[in-house]
Amino acid sequence: MATEALQHSDVTHHYLRAKKKFPNVWCAGCGNGIIMGALIRSIDKLGLDKNEVAVVSGIGCSSRLPVYLDFNTLHTTHGRALAFATGVKIAKPHMKVIVITGDGDALAIGGNHFIHAARRNIDITAILINNKIYGMTGGQFSPTTTGGAFATTAPYGNYEKQFDVVKLAAAAGASYVARGTVYHVQQMEKLIEGGIKKKGFALVEVVSNCHTYYGRLNREGDAVAMISWMKDHAMPIQAAVKLPPEKMVGKFITGVIHETDATEFCDEYQKLVERLAAKEAEK
Amino acid sequence: MKKEFTGKARLLQGNEACVAGAIYAGVEFYAGYPITPSTEIAEGLARALPKIGGKFIQMEDEIASIAAVIGASNAGCKSMTATSGPGYSLMQENIGYAYMTETPCVIVNAQRGGPSTGLPTKISQSDTMQARWGTHGDYTSITVAPSSVREAFEETVRAFNLSERFRTPVTVLTDEVLGHMREMMIMPEPGELEVKERIKPNVPSDWYKHFELTPTFVSPMASFGDGYRYNVTGLTHDQEGFPTNVASEIREKLDKLRNKIERFTGEIYKLRSEMMDDAKIAVFSYGMVARAAYQAVKMARAKRIRVGAIQPLTIWPFADNQIHDLLTNVKKVIVAELNMGQLVHEIRRVAPRHVEVIFMGRYDGEVMTPQQILDKIKEVK
Numbered sequence: 001m002a003t004e005a006l007q008h009s010d011v012t013h014h015y016l017r018a019k020k021k022f023p024n025v026w027c028a029g030c031g032n033g034i035i036m037g038a039l040i041r042s043i044d045k046l047g048l049d050k051n052e053v054a055v056v057s058g059i060g061c062s063s064r065l066p067v068y069l070d071f072n073t074l075h076t077t078h079g080r081a082l083a084f085a086t087g088v089k090i091a092k093p094h095m096k097v098i099v100i101t102g103d104g105d106a107l108a109i110g111g112n113h114f115i116h117a118a119r120r121n122i123d124i125t126a127i128l129i130n131n132k133i134y135g136m137t138g139g140q141f142s143p144t145t146t147g148g149a150f151a152t153t154a155p156y157g158n159y160e161k162q163f164d165v166v167k168l169a170a171a172a173g174a175s176y177v178a179r180g181t182v183y184h185v186q187q188m189e190k191l192i193e194g195g196i197k198k199k200g201f202a203l204v205e206v207v208s209n210c211h212t213y214y215g216r217l218n219r220e221g222d223a224v225a226m227i228s229w230m231k232d233h234a235m236p237i238q239a240a241v242k243l244p245p246e247k248m249v250g251k252f253i254t255g256v257i258h259e260t261d262a263t264e265f266c267d268e269y270q271k272l273v274e275r276l277a278a279k280e281a282e283k
Numbered sequence: 284m285k286k287e288f289t290g291k292a293r294l295l296q297g298n299e300a301c302v303a304g305a306i307y308a309g310v311e312f313y314a315g316y317p318i319t320p321s322t323e324i325a326e327g328l329a330r331a332l333p334k335i336g337g338k339f340i341q342m343e344d345e346i347a348s349i350a351a352v353i354g355a356s357n358a359g360c361k362s363m364t365a366t367s368g369p370g371y372s373l374m375q376e377n378i379g380y381a382y383m384t385e386t387p388c389v390i391v392n393a394q395r396g397g398p399s400t401g402l403p404t405k406i407s408q409s410d411t412m413q414a415r416w417g418t419h420g421d422y423t424s425i426t427v428a429p430s431s432v433r434e435a436f437e438e439t440v441r442a443f444n445l446s447e448r449f450r451t452p453v454t455v456l457t458d459e460v461l462g463h464m465r466e467m468m469i470m471p472e473p474g475e476l477e478v479k480e481r482i483k484p485n486v487p488s489d490w491y492k493h494f495e496l497t498p499t500f501v502s503p504m505a506s507f508g509d510g511y512r513y514n515v516t517g518l519t520h521d522q523e524g525f526p527t528n529v530a531s532e533i534r535e536k537l538d539k540l541r542n543k544i545e546r547f548t549g550e551i552y553k554l555r556s557e558m559m560d561d562a563k564i565a566v567f568s569y570g571m572v573a574r575a576a577y578q579a580v581k582m583a584r585a586k587r588i589r590v591g592a593i594q595p596l597t598i599w600p601f602a603d604n605q606i607h608d609l610l611t612n613v614k615k616v617i618v619a620e621l622n623m624g625q626l627v628h629e630i631r632r633v634a635p636r637h638v639e640v641i642f643m644g645r646y647d648g649e650v651m652t653p654q655q656i657l658d659k660i661k662e663v664k
Contacts, residue, residue, distance in 0.1 A: 017514075019523060051510045056354070067514050067525065072507035074357060075516035076350065077380050083347035087354025087362070090338045091312055092508050095358070113350075116343040273333050280334070 015040045015050070017070045025064050029223025031182035031208030035129060036065050038185055039098070042192040053096045056085040058110060061136045061210075062102035062129035079110030082117040085124050093266040096196060099126040104134045107143040107163050118172035118201050122265040125195040125202045128165060131210040139213030150217040165205045170258040175200030177258040181207040181230040184254065194256060200264045207234070207252070292469050297435040297461040298365075300468065301391050302327030304439030305363055307471065308478055310389075312338045312360035314351035316370060319403040320459040321393035324365035345370035349377040352388045356381075357515060359506030361443060365391035367459075368401060368410055371417070378452050379418030380517045382540060385450040385494065385502065387481060389442045392454055393462040396648050405648030406460040408570055408621040414454045415599045421537055423544040425551060426454040426599035430573040432466035437476065438596060444479040445551060449543055450501055456598070458621070460571050460650055488512065492522040496535065500543035544600055552602035555594045558584060559609055562591030564660060567606075567630055568619040569595050572651045576619060579656035590660050598626065603633045615639045615663055619656055622646055 026032045043053060053071040057063035059078035066073035072095075076084045081099045089097045106114050106128050117124060133151060134140040141151035143163045150157060169177045176198040180188035188206060195202030209215065209226035220226050237255035240248060295303065301324050305313075313332060315325040325341065332339040338355065342348040345366055352362040366374065371392045381388055394410045396402030414426040425445050429438040439455055446453040484491050484503040493513035495502045502522075505511035518526040519533050527533065544551065555573075558580055559565065568576040573594040580592045593609055593616075595602060610616055610630075616638055618627040627642040634640055643659050645651050 019525075021525075050512060051508060054358075054507050067516065070512055072512055073514045074354065074507075075514065075518070076353075077376055077517055080346060080350040080377065083342065083350035084354035086340070086342070086347070087312070087314060087351030087356075088358045088507060089354075090340060090351070091355035091358035091360045091362075095508050112343050113347055116347070269333070269338065273336065276334050 011044050012037060012040050015043065015070050016068055022068075024068060026061060027212045029209070029211055030061070031131065031206070031227070032062055032065055032129060034182045034185060035127065035188070035206050035208065036068065038188045039127065039192055040069070042189050042196065045189070045193055046196060048096055052094065053098065054085070054088050055098045055100060056081050056088060057100040058102070058105040059136070060102040060105045060134070062100055063105060065100045079105055079108070080113060081105065082110060082113040082124065082126065086117060086120075086122055089122055089124055090266060090269070093123070093270070097124045098196065099124055101126060101128050103128065103130045103132060103144040103165075104142040107165065111143075115168070115172040118169050118174040118203070120265040121173050121175055121200040121262050123199055123201070125192070125204065127192060128203060128205045129208050130165060130205050131208040131214060133210050133214040135210045135213055139217060149214070152213075152217070165203070166257050169203040173201070173262070174203050174258070175260055175262055176202035176256065178203070178256045179205045179207065179252070179254050181234050181254060182209065183227045183230040184234060187254065191256065198259070200262060292467055294465050294467050295432050296323060296463055296465050297432050297457055298323035298393065298463065299327055300432045300435035301365065301439045301455065301457070302331065303470065304436040305389070305443070306331055306335065307436070307476065308440045308443035309361050310337060310363055310443070312352065312355035312362040313364065314340045314342050314348040314355070314362075315364045315366065316342055316345045316348050318345070318367045318370045320395055320462045321365040321367050321391060323462070324391055345373040346377060349374040349381070349388070349390065353377060353381050353384070353386045356386045356388050357507055359508070361387070361447065363389040363391070365393065367393050367395050367403070368397045369399070371410060371413065375418040379420060379422070381452040382418065382422040382424070383517050383519070384515045385504075386452070387446040387450055388452045389439070389446050390452060390454050391439070392456055394456060394458040396646070402648045404459060406458045406571060406621060406650055407646070407648070408456075408458060408572070409623070409625070409646065410456065411598065411620070411622065411625040414456055421541070423541045424454065424599045425449065425451060425544060425597070426456055427553075427596055428456045428570045428598050429461065429596065430570050430594065432461075432464065433468045434596065435461060436468060436471070440476050440478065441553075444477060447481040448479050448501070449547070450481065450504055451544065456570065458571055484511065493524045494520065494522045494536070494539070496522055496539060500539050500546070548600045548602060551597055551600060552605055553596040554602055554605055554609070555596065556609055557592045559591035559593065562589050562612070563614050564588070564590040564664060565593055565610060565613045565616040566590065566619060566656060566660070567593045567616055569598055569626065572619050572621060575651045575653045575656055578653035579660060582653060582657050583660045588660060588664055601629045601633070606630070607633045607635060610634050610638050613638055615641060617641045617643060617656070617659055617663065619643050619651055619659075621651060
């Protein structure tokens, strides 16, 4: 661990870009900064070489995260982060590729890339920051906006159904699917760490808060109130499996929800290359 | 270089020549999605790339294909994709991202008739303007247009060279007939054609700026994993790659995108002309139509009509000065295209004032014949 001797705040600074002018673009109280801190600490704990980490993102509030980080960072087009990341990973399979995306970015415009990255089980860790709304464009409903909730494009309440991100990723073929929240920071660090360590496609959904739009439009209060709600409604999977269904009403499950071992895309491609080379050598 | 790709006469399809040209140029990464009439390029590279240590992936759509290509290029690979009209339309947003982030990559567009699904199995040259102006915003593009199987090979190699040299996406515009037509070609030996590599930085990582303004406007390019740890964004950015809203930096960026190509048109343009010395009429055409034009010019010369032919192999940037000069002594120029009139507007823009510009277009999915062009020459002489 490169920075074991450093103080807590020094660890964060070690991974932030000195030249980039702060402050960041996020509203005060936004969960994105908490997630950025957790990501940094997970990477530090794993002792990864900064040069060997690529962080790729799409468009939206969440996707502005990589620019502050001192890694190889690629801020791409709306919804396409996983497709760009697929190119990076295949080109340099030894690199750790982490994707930062949001609920609109990954599940609406990028839904196709999301299921196919999971299906290929390519060794990418996707951190999906779910704040249930389009924040950067000013509060429109997303594929995870709660039924009945208000958004600027759902002025009479949202009448659409929602994606369950965890079920979607697991069904599509991801090796590791976890959910955390911006309240449970230590758990989130462990989940991200687990995702990076896991060979194959890892999805970490982080439930976050957009008090500026979602909170205001739905009278859910400020950042503190919204994050407190997570504390009261998150149920670790270890406890959840023991509870009767009626006790789970209104709660959501956190922790590693799905984990499996399956062949990984880049490994399979490498095997093909070696098989063809062996055949060529026989000639 | 594998022996099977060089040094002997082979009967090749245009699409196969693009594959062979890409391998000759050192392609390391291909991502694509099946679409007629370009699919043989994906099929050829699916067979070849795993054998030569390259990477192939069939993506879920064309948007993802060009995204993966740009990702791989930033990770250091010479990268390409191939498609046709509908796929080329889907790729446009990310092609814009490649312009903005100055990421080298090659896109082959085997043109078919449009708009929309159009004519998947018929020839067209109706994506000429899309290759120049396809994505939103201000930028300058490079596009090459081969007219034979041999040229499909050579122009694919040149597209990679231009792309790496200028850090920009380059489009190879072919078409359904060229893609599927077979011709004999002698495969060039290694070293016979120039192969260029991108300029790498030679400064310590602390000094490196991914979009540094240099005298040639082209910035040396490090790859992910090289130890330079830069930021890439499609947002308008400063020389370090960080988003900017500062007017002077915005202007500097957009000027860089234009200047790095337009100031080097002399290096990029490639023009062929025949029998233009004493010509009073010129036939201007590109791609497959140029073949018919040369034949028509020969037939007309046999009838003592003083006519010549001009064929740009680089169609973007348009070689304004060179084409203007070639047209100085003619009275008329016939612009023959397989569309309703696209490059003819460029000729109207650059032709000397005394030159009458006559357009002949065909857009019924059929090729332009030498007889059609000859008839036009006779009509206007």
